[in-house]
Amino acid sequence: MHEAILSQVDDVHVWRLEGSGQFTSKSAYRAFFNGSIAFAPWRHLWKSREQAKCKLFLWLAIRNRCWTADRLAKRGLPHPTHCPLCDQEDETVQHLLTTCVLAREFWSRILTPLGLQDRTPTRLEKSFDDWWRKATKRIPKEEKNGLNTMIILGSWILWKHRNACVFEGSHPRITRLLEEFRDEY
Secondary structure, three states: OHHHHHHHHOOOOOOOOOOOOOOOOHHHHHOOOOOOOOOHHHHHHHHOOHHHHHHHHHHHHHOOOOHHHHHHHHHHOOOOOOOOOOOOOOOOHHHHHOOOOHHHHHHHHHHHHHEEEEEEEEOOOHHHHHHHHHHHHHOOHHHHHHHHHHHHHHHHHHHHHHHHHHHHOOOOOOOHHHHEEEEEE
C-alpha cells in the first residue's frame, strides 16, 4: 500500500542553489565559481589608467606568481638568501610590496603628503591585496582612482628597483625610489 501512495505523487524538481527552489541562470553562474578564489581589488586594477605592464605585474604579484626567492627556492633555482631591499627577511613578493622596511618607508613618504599616513602598511600585513583594500576604504570615490593609480605605480617602481638590485648590482636607496616615482607620476 505504501508503494501505491508514492506512485501517485508527481516528481518535483527543486533547485537547491536558489532560495525559491526555482532554477535561474544567475544562480547557475554563481555555482560555477563556488570554491574559486576571489580577487578583491580586480576592478581597481583593470579599470585604472596605468600601463598594462604595471597592471599585469600587480595581477601576478597578488596571485604570488612573481619570481622571487621563495618561488625560486621551491624549484631548486639559485636565489637571494634575503630580501635585496632590506636584507632582513626572506624575499616574497608580499614582503617586497608591504612589509619590507624600505617598502614601508616608500609608502609612508608618498602617502604622508596626502594626509594618508595612517594608510601606510604595517609590519603585520598579511598580503598586499588586503593592505590595498584597507588603504582604499573610506576614501571618497573621486579620490579612489588617484590612490589606486599611486598604489599600482608605486608597486611597479618597487619591483623595478628590486630587479635593479638583483640583476644590475644597484644598492637599495629610498631617494632613488622616490625620484623614479615622481618621474613616472
